[in-house]
Amino acid sequence: MKALAFDVFGTVVDWRAGIIGELEKFGKSHGLQRDWPAFADNWRVGYAPAMDRVRRGELPWTRIDDLHRAILVDLLIAAGIGAGDSDIDHLSRAWHRLDPWPDSVAGLTRLKQRYVVTTLSNGNVSLLTNMAKHAGLPWDCVISAELFCHYKPDPEAYLGCAELLDIAPAELTLVAAHPADLRAARAAGLGTAYVARPLEYGPDREPYDVASDHFDIVATDFVDLADQVGA
Structure with missing residues (x-):
């Protein structure tokens, strides 16, 4: 070796504790209360299906940053949460932190x-x-x-x-x-x-x-x- x-x-x-913490900060700054641990888990669950879409040719090669952002946008819409692009960009880069x-x-x-x-x-x-x-x-x-x-x-x-x-x-x-x-x-x-x-x-x-x-x-x-x- x-x-x-x-x-x-x-x-x-x-990742889980970090993402929950980032979501809690996002919620506090926007006056939102949600089940953030469940939100974090759903964000992670979306990762494998998103990669499979690339493997099947439904999407071109896509960086994980971009897959993470797309999954996040879908989750925010499903939860009825509105956010600006800058807020979404910052939150989607929680995986960097x-x-x-x-x-x-x-x-x-x-x-x-x-x-x-x-x-x-x-x-x-x-x-x-x-x-x-x-x-x-x-x-x-x-x-x-x-x-x-x-x-x-x-x-x-x-x-x-x-x-x-x-x-x-x-x-x-x-x-x-x-x-x-x-x-x-x-x-x-x-x-x-x-x-x-x-x-x-x-x-x-x-x-x-x-x-x-x-x-x-x-x-x-x-x-x-x-x-x-x-x-």
């Missing part, structure tokens, strides 16, 4: 002493760069599905990441909290490291049992991951 590529939303940053899980920065800092550490996210390059600046994430580089015009779990994203790093797929390990992402990476020839994020979808979600998936590494957090790989 020469490099670790990290899924970002949910694995490195706590997410905070890391408590162990993320410390774990990444250790890991990069021994390995190349990069993002491998469907988030676009500007989103990931702004997020790194906001959250203090010490990436060696920022690699996005945008560079390949293929969202994960398309194999082009995993293989393209290895190619950009000039290493074999087997020398690259994907780190993710999402088993489907890891399975797709394994099918493309990458190593796999599952990191548990039991609070990603809130405290009421049942923990996922990954024992049957046989991932190469199973860790409780990034510090535990660093311990396991000798960083």
Whole structure:
């Protein structure tokens, strides 16, 4: 293993708490009361179907920023919420301002002493760069599905990441909290490291049992991951 590529939303940053917080600020500034946790969940739920529209050719290649904004507009309309373009633009970029899980920065800092550490996210390059600046994430580089015009779990994203790093797929390990992402990476020839994020979808979600998936590494957090790989 020469490099670790990290899924970002949910694995490195706590998207749900961050988006709920941004929605609450938006609601307060507009005198609105809504079920903001449910709104945040619906915003995230719209992400996969939006990417599928691109895969089916119903939309041209589209950055995640633009998909996020379109989903947000639909949700605001459905909720009967009026907002100006500048307010929508600011709120849609809440995904740029997410905070890391408590162990993320410390774990990444250790890991990069021994390995190349990069993002491998469907988030676009500007989103990931702004997020790194906001959250203090010490990436060696920022690699996005945008560079390949293929969202994960398309194999082009995993293989393209290895190619950009000039290493074999087997020398690259994907780190993710999402088993489907890891399975797709394994099918493309990458190593796999599952990191548990039991609070990603809130405290009421049942923990996922990954024992049957046989991932190469199973860790409780990034510090535990660093311990396991000798960083």
